[in-house]
Amino acid sequence: MVARDRLDTATAALSAREAQVEAAKAAVDAAQLDLGFTRVTAPISGRVGQTLVTEGNYVAGGLTPLTTIVSINPLHVYFDVDERTYLRSLAAGRADAAPRAAQSAKVTLALLTDKTYSRPGRVDFLSHSADRATGTVRLRAVFDNPDGLLTPGLFAKVRLETGAPQAKVLVSDQSIGTDQGSRYVLVVGKDNKTQYRPVELGPVADGLRVIEQGLRPGERLVVKGLVRPGMRISPQPAAIDGTPLVPLLPLVAGRAK
Template identity: 50%
Template sequence: MNWRRAAVGGALALPLVVGGLVLAKGEGADSQGGAPSAQVPATPVVAAEVLSKPVADVAEFTGVLAAVHSVELRPRVGGYIESVRFAEGGLVTAGQVLFQLDARTFEAAFARVKAELLQAEERRTLAEKRFERGEKLVAEQAISQGDFDVLVAERAESRARVESAKAAVRAAEIDLQDTRVRSPVSGRVGRALVTQGNLVSGGSANATVLTTVVSVEPYYVYFDVDEATYLRFSGTSSGARGKDGRVNSVPVRVALRGEDGFSREARLDFLDNQVSVATGTARARAVLPNPDGKLTAGLYARVRLETGAARPTILIQDQAVATDQKGRYVLVIRADQTLEQRRVELGPLEGGLRVVRGGLSAGERVVLKGLARPGMKVAPTVVAMADSEHVGGARP
């Protein structure tokens, strides 16, 4: 049994490891074997006091950009393409000639009807003179009333033929002008779908598509709103609509893919007249300026719409938020410098900070960075919540 006593005695002589500190006999303990004199040091962390400021209630939606004007350019007359007069993908102005059709047959038709107009005008002149002579003769009873009635009818007929010839000249002139296919709107032109030398048809819904033109300033942003938002902006009793029944123009914030924050400002322009039974949403539209010309139709966008008046709101940095299986939480520093795990309900971003809808109160401090766990004692370095020097690194 002596070897067992020796083994036990040797085990009791080993140092004690607690919290990463080595406590051996005569090291870290008083001479009488009392409690260790060394204490676990407080863990340094970066913390910030939550920010409280008035923030309006907002709702966010996903939208898509669409051109205000989108045109499939078709010729009004048929013929052969003589030339293409634009740079594909470039900007064009309203009235700019994009295609020139062979105009020779239209020039000949225009010349013919002008000659017919001259003939009609000469016949009208002759009919007018005959009418004037007949008017004198019938007064002198030199001709019968029936002969005079024929002269009256000939004058009326000659006048009608002149008007008909003028209309034919105008129609031929329009056809001749339409051999120059112009852009109806200013915007960006697509590629030429028909090139020089091809025969195209015109003048109907089945006319050949030559190219497309879409306007670039401004753009529409279409998005679907939920029932609560629809009711907020559709009721006439709440002043949401004007005297003409249209929805009032209210500010809308827009952000494109890759953009931080909602830096673009638009105006609510349209709210549909019904809510979809299938989706429970209604189509809304905002007008978004595009002064630099960088936007294009089809881009997806995030849309933020104010749905309520401003009220005091708690804001924190995203890096203060951690996630586990139960959800999202932050570490709050108590008065005794220990950490408390606090579940939070988060909202959208506001000026680079995250809205906290529940779980925190004004004046509380949360950990932004540091090796921290619930219950741990910390030595916080307090910074401003929006201090850029301490923003960006996720808390381990």
């Protein structure tokens, strides 16, 4: 037989010990949770920048930046197109036509040191409105970057094919003159007499200027020289960039004497 008061005391002591055990388990769980917070896992893969905090420094959760990380594969490239290109090629009169036309357009990229547009990509974003200040529409293209050569923040050249290839007349910018804001070239006629010809310029393609109107294929132009309209000249054949063409002399076989 045990006295009632002694039983109550033992029961209370047992309950206190059990509470202490549960508190200790809760402290262990909290310590494990805090330990898990000491390992920072990036939500994306990419390239890590400068370490802003070193070991031993105090950090506040959500307030102290540790470093920065940028995604490099794939990489997004933003560029703008003018209103004329947008209206001619990307807008087709329906609300959903422009995004689909942009996504189907072929886009290639070249860095400032590249001579060719060798990196293919795809358009995945077309802005819903035009910029009133610049009169352009913003697009975004995605490019694979397995070698990591494309670095965020670099400037690049983008070529967007908005239609089927077309035959165009290409000339050197050296042969284009300016007359009161309009552009012209001097065409050499059959009698070697120069003719004034106003032209409408297009974009630059592979270092040459596209002529939209004013010239026909095969016509001869004055590239260099002090020449005025109506002059009779003795033209010297030259490449399209003005470099003189050296005639090839025939190779004659013979025997040395």
